[in-house]
Amino acid sequence: MPKVFYTQPGGEVKVVDGAVGDSVMATAVKNGVKGIVGQCGGTLSCATCHVYLDPAEAGRFPEPGEDEDDMLECTSSDRADTSRLSCQLLLAEGADDLHVTVPETQV
Amino acid sequence: MTVDQDTCGARPPRSVVVVGASHAGVQFADRLRAEGYRGEITLVSHEPYLPYQRPPLSKAWLKGAATEESLLLRDPGHYRDQDIELLIGVGVARVERTGDGVVIRLADGRTRRFDRLVLATGAAARRPRLPGSEHPDVLVLRELDHAKSLAGRVAAGPMVVIGGGFIGLEVAATARALGAEVTVVEAGPRLLARAVGEETARTLLEAHRAMGTEMLLATVPSEIVHDESGVRGVRLADGREIPAATVLLGVGAEPRTELAGQLGLACADGIIVDERCLASDGWTLAIGDCTVHHSPAGGRYRLESVDNAVEQANAAAATLLGAPAPERPAPWFWSDQGDQKLQIVGLMGGHTAMRLRVDPDRPRRRVALYFAEDTLIAAECLNSPADFLALRTAFARGRRPGPAELSDPGVPLKKLLSAAVPS
Numbered sequence: 001m002p003k004v005f006y007t008q009p010g011g012e013v014k015v016v017d018g019a020v021g022d023s024v025m026a027t028a029v030k031n032g033v034k035g036i037v038g039q040c041g042g043t044l045s046c047a048t049c050h051v052y053l054d055p056a057e058a059g060r061f062p063e064p065g066e067d068e069d070d071m072l073e074c075t076s077s078d079r080a081d082t083s084r085l086s087c088q089l090l091l092a093e094g095a096d097d098l099h100v101t102v103p104e105t106q107v
Numbered sequence: 108m109t110v111d112q113d114t115c116g117a118r119p120p121r122s123v124v125v126v127g128a129s130h131a132g133v134q135f136a137d138r139l140r141a142e143g144y145r146g147e148i149t150l151v152s153h154e155p156y157l158p159y160q161r162p163p164l165s166k167a168w169l170k171g172a173a174t175e176e177s178l179l180l181r182d183p184g185h186y187r188d189q190d191i192e193l194l195i196g197v198g199v200a201r202v203e204r205t206g207d208g209v210v211i212r213l214a215d216g217r218t219r220r221f222d223r224l225v226l227a228t229g230a231a232a233r234r235p236r237l238p239g240s241e242h243p244d245v246l247v248l249r250e251l252d253h254a255k256s257l258a259g260r261v262a263a264g265p266m267v268v269i270g271g272g273f274i275g276l277e278v279a280a281t282a283r284a285l286g287a288e289v290t291v292v293e294a295g296p297r298l299l300a301r302a303v304g305e306e307t308a309r310t311l312l313e314a315h316r317a318m319g320t321e322m323l324l325a326t327v328p329s330e331i332v333h334d335e336s337g338v339r340g341v342r343l344a345d346g347r348e349i350p351a352a353t354v355l356l357g358v359g360a361e362p363r364t365e366l367a368g369q370l371g372l373a374c375a376d377g378i379i380v381d382e383r384c385l386a387s388d389g390w391t392l393a394i395g396d397c398t399v400h401h402s403p404a405g406g407r408y409r410l411e412s413v414d415n416a417v418e419q420a421n422a423a424a425a426t427l428l429g430a431p432a433p434e435r436p437a438p439w440f441w442s443d444q445g446d447q448k449l450q451i452v453g454l455m456g457g458h459t460a461m462r463l464r465v466d467p468d469r470p471r472r473r474v475a476l477y478f479a480e481d482t483l484i485a486a487e488c489l490n491s492p493a494d495f496l497a498l499r500t501a502f503a504r505g506r507r508p509g510p511a512e513l514s515d516p517g518v519p520l521k522k523l524l525s526a527a528v529p530s
Contacts, residue, residue: 022177030182032137032189039413041160043167045441045450047496067448067492074496074521076503107436107503 002095006033009104020093024086024100025049035102042087047071048106053082054099061089077103119428120222121146124211126199126366127227128152129161131395131416133180135225136191138424148191149221151211155196156251157183162413164254165277166443169261170285178251202366225423226367226378230360230396230411239331244338245354248274257355261285264352267341269328271298273442275357276315280445283318290321290349292328292341304455306463306475307487314447360411362397375399377409383432384423392426394419412440437502450495452502453477453485464516466491474520481509497521
């Protein structure tokens with residue numbers, strides 16, 4: 001099982017065991033990680049699951065699709081090079097541990 | 108009724124019970140813990156499942172793209188970690204106020220006493236008085252059990268959806284995508300009459316027709332026809348009969364107010380609450396689809412949405428802890444219908460003008476902006492998630508420009524809205 005390390009803006013880290021096929025958003029929400037809301041449940045409707053990927057791990061995921069890319073331009077906390085909507089980041093079989101940082105705000 | 112501050116949260120209660128364990132109830136419990144509450148929290152649900160997400164039931168679940176596990180709102184271990192007690196698969200038969208708390212009688216006969224009560228009882232699907240509608244293949248959709256029944260019927264033959272509201276339209280689009288022959292029967296002259304403006308309703312109507320769904324407006328059903336082999340069709344007031352193996356009733360929901368009634372709480376199409384989510388006794392908290400609340404502009408309204416459940420849960424948690432209710436952002440909603448993504452921010456009631464923005468390069472992207480005089484009050488965004496976010500952010504920051512500033516469809520809303528920042 002891949003572990004996901006969620007770092008809060010203040011530096012506090014929560015580690016969650018992810019399930020293969022779950023998204024980084026769902027893994028956070030189901031385990032009460034602060035700052036990842038995921039209100040729409042992962043249908044690209046709310047952009048409340050913005051995270052910053054660890055630059056060394058960003059290449060593990062396919063590039064954002066058009067809707068995600070558009071939405072990242074309008075997130076509440078500014079977009080960075082490694083910004084993603086975490087509902088679009090699926091944990092793959094045999095994946096290594098993943099490190100993401102939660103932004104200051106989601107709405 | 109006056110509210111005694113001393114009994115309303117200055118000293119947090121040692122135990123709190125939430126009747127209902129869906130989006131509102133679970134968020135309330137989590138918020139209390141996040142705010143440092145260390146008392147007992149108990150969630151009671153009549154459904155025999157761990158708390159789950161409802162919005163996917165008409166979409167991903169029906170399509171087979173979700174599992175019971177993926178629907179869960181939280182991992183089972185989360186409730187243990189947070190010391191949240193779950194009583195699931197058991198209804199509440201009776202609630203009674205005592206001098207210093209509330210006694211709950213469960214449907215299985217057990218009774219429990221708590222210091223504080225939160226009603227998050229939700230809403231039940233409305234069943235119109237239509238001959239034949241009691242047949243088991245006439246379905247509604249609010250709960251996972253309903254969704255299971257519906258999923259088992261999609262391949263059974265033609266489906267008729269009665270009611271052109273969000274749930275009916277989402278199911279119609281999903282069933283159609285799965286290959287079912289689908290007819291939507293709406294009594295009113297247009298779709299989504301209470302939820303969106305005419306322009307958006309018309310675009311969605313065309314989209315459903317393009318999906319191959321038969322859309323009948325201003326059409327009143329008179330009877331669901333069935334024989335010993337099952338449902339056969341829906342008879343219309345003009346005598347026509349539409350073949351159907353399955354009928355979905357999508358004609359709205361009634362707030363569940365039975366328990367509120369036992370407590371003598373004021374109800375009018377929902378449990379009446381204020382912005383702190385206090386009911387008329389100034390003590391009981393009520394949140395989510397079961398409530399009706401005052402808008403800042405006056406008047407009462409009821410919002411059935413995840414956003415409302417979450418915001419009211421947060422407000423109720425603050426009230427219980429004796430803190431002021433957090434500032435509430437503009438309400439928002441979403442609905443995915445086939446390849447149409449609708450996102451709404453704000454409430455369009457009372458608008459005096461509408462401006463439609465259509466992306467000249469991508470005509471699927473349409474945004475209807477609603478203004479009251481010179482102030483933006485709501486927007487309906489079709490297939491325009493970036494515009495929706497720009498609008499939601501603008502609302503959150505108090506930027507509400509007038510129609511003149513937002514009319515040029517060649518300039519992205521994000522740019523127009525950031526240009527409209529008061530200096």
